[in-house]
Amino acid sequence: MKQRSIFTTLFSIFLVIILLSIGVSAIYSITTFNNFIYKIEKDRLVEKTEILLDLFPVEDIHNIEKVDRFTRAGINGQTRITVIDNSGVVLSDSIKDSETMDNHLYREEIQDSITGRSVVVLRFSDTLDQMMMYYSLPIEYKSKSLGFLRTSISVDLLEKRVQVVTITITIISIVLILLSVAICYIMTIKFSITINSIKRVAGCYAVGEFNNSLSENGPREIASLSKSINNMGNFLQERISTVVKQKNRYKSMLESMHEPVIRINNNFIIDEINRSAELLFNKKDKYTVGNNIRFLTDNEIFLEFVTLCLNENKSLVKIIPLSLDKKYHFQIHSSILYDADNNRLGILLVMNDLTEHVRLEGMRKEFVANVSHEIRTPATAIQGYIETLIHNDVSLEQREKFLKIIYRHSNRLNSIIDDLLMLAGLEKSDSSFQFEKFPVSDLISSATNIVSVKAEKSLIEIVFNIGENHQIYAHPLLAEQALTNLLSNSIKYSPKGSTIRISTRYIHGGLMVEVQDEGCGIPLENQEQIFERFYRVDRGRSRDQGGTGLGLSIVKRVMNIHGGNATLESKVDKGSTFRLFFPGE
Incomplete structure (x- = not known):
């Protein structure tokens, strides 16, 4: 059902009230004035008849000439005078010829006089063919009834007076209605504008726009209401601003946390999740809030942990692998969340990455x-x-x-x-090592001198391909140790009579040192672990060669200290190439 506007509603009510009140008043006034005019005329007719009866020549009632003069006296007025004898014969009439008139004995007004209760009678006159007002009194002489004196006036004259009064009252009523409607329209428009302003401002407050306010002018009640709404808007603005600040502070704190954080309600629906958690579960491009926890992951251990926390309603801590290969481990802390009424809202999961640990x-x-x-x-x-x-x-x-x-x-x-x-x-510690810039040829010469005896015993030739004037920025002793370990490793696993090549080149703003041998090579599946401590591809051969299993670990650590890296490229039975990258200054 379509709702009407407040203007239409108020204006319709006021219009009905105005029309009813003024209409009823007008009808009542017209009726009252009509009755008043008729009453006055009736009273005047009665009074005039009584005066005429006192003036009537009673002793000459049968003198037609005198009676005619008496009745003719009313010709100049508006009152008709009629004299009738006891038998109902009209003796004289001020308007009509008495000889042509019917017997009036049974006229209502005559009958009333006969019974002694003379009253004013309204009836249609057959003689004059119009409505007339009649009143008659008995003519008596020496206690003997001689006839009747009747007076009458035309109702048309009265109706014209009534019509004038009716038109006057109607015009006044119409003017009052128009003025009242105009005033009502203006007041309703103003009230509607005020209500619409309140509605508009309240709507702005509802969507968080607090730049609008209401005028506090006008009637006391409206001004008070406007002031209250303005105060409410200011209060809401302050409260919302406080809530937004707190929410932004909470959100920024949540997003800045390195630890993944997830808030889950009692129905296993995700209510909040930070960026770290989305990245962890690879949901960075999907909107996860509002979805079931299974949308996030199908890890059964994780889901069982969440279910256990909600079902048992207690905080738990557990280390869970979050990948199929159990490579990533997280310690998950669950906390029960309650509202102000101590009703459980859900749980909060904070996940600490223990993978490295x-x-x-x-x-x-x-x-x-x-x-x-x-x-x-x-x-x-x-x-x-x-x-x-x-x-x-x-x-x-x-x-x-x-x-x-x-x-x-x-x-x-x-x-x-x-x-x-x-x-x-x-x-x-890394801070105690002092780096310096020196020719890379010095580094290579020093390292090859250290391993030269071993190389000669194995009939291995070490050749150089060093760029002209190549400089290296490094700790001399540590760099020498790293290169010596690589050369020793290559000599151990290279066949007799083979060649080891050392080369240098600039790349990415630093210096790359490469050691290439012609040894047995390292299988691809072992290359990733080759720099770990005590790792050996062939443990028996390594022990036979006298290796400790720590040489390449020392190389990796030295390169980490320099901010560089150590990499390997190798094929089985085709040799290996170790590369040391030293960043520039």
Whole structure:
């Protein structure tokens, strides 16, 4: 159903009230004035008849000439005079010839006089063919009735007076109606404008636009209402501004958190999620708020954890792998959320990335195991041969052989300890290393001199392809250690008579040093772990070569200190190429 405007409603009500009130007043006034005019005329007719009766020549009632003169006296007036005898015969009439008139004995007004209750009668006159007002009185002489004196006036004259009054009242009523309607229209328009202004301003407040305000002029009630609405707008603006600031502060804090945060309601619907959580679950281009938690992930461990938190209504903490290969681990803290009435709203999940911690913990355990294993092998060998020398009689030749084995294992044990101490020193601090710029040829010359004896024993040739005037920005000793380790590694795993090539080139604002050998190569699946501690592709061969398994780990750490990197390109049976990138100043 279509609703009408307040202007239409108010104006219709006021119009009906105006029409009813003025219309009823006009009808009542017309009726009252009509009755008043008729009453006055009736009273005047009665009074005039009584005066004429006093003037009537009673003793000459049968003197027609005198009676005619009496009746003719009313010709100049508006009153008709008629004299009638007891038998109803008209003796004289001021308007009509009495001889032509009918017997009036049974006229209503005559009958009323006969019964002694003379009253004014309204009836149609057959003689004059119009409505007349009649009144008659009996003519008496010496207590004897001689006839009747009747007076009458035309109702048409009265109706003209009534018509004038009616028209006058009608015109006044119409003018009053028009004035009232105009005033009502103006007042309704003003009131409608005021209401519409309040509606417009309230609508602006509803959508958060508080730049509009109401005028506080006008009637006291309207001014008071406008002032109250303006105050409400200012209050709402302050409250909304406070809420928006708090929300923006909360939102910015939530978005700036590195930890993924998710708020879930009691129906497993996501109410809030920060950017970190969207990136974690790869939903950065999808609108996740309002969706079920299963829209975010199908990880059953995670979903079971959420279900458990909601069902048991308690805060929980659990480390959960969030990838199929269990590569990424997160410690999830759940907290129960309540409103002001202590009704549960849902849960809040805060996720801490423990991937690196888990990885480092695994590396630590693996490192401890590897160190124990690497040290146990030479230590066990040394202990075994020493016990043999102590408790058994051995020949001089065997003694010498055992001592050489003990010496070799002690050297290997010492090498492991030295490398561990060096790696620990490198990881302890980066700030104590001072870098400088020097010719890369000095670095390569120093490193090749260190490994030259090993190379000569294996009949391996080291060739250079160094750019002219190439400069390197590095810590001289650390850079030398890294390059020496690479060269030692290449010599160990290269066949006799092969060649190792060292080259340099500028790239990306830094210097690249490449060491290329013709060794056995490294399988692709092992290349990613080759720089980890104690990692060996062929453990047996590595031990035979006297390696500690820490050389390439030291290379990686040295390059990290320089802000560069160490990379590998290798194919099985076709050799390997190690690249060291040293950034510029």
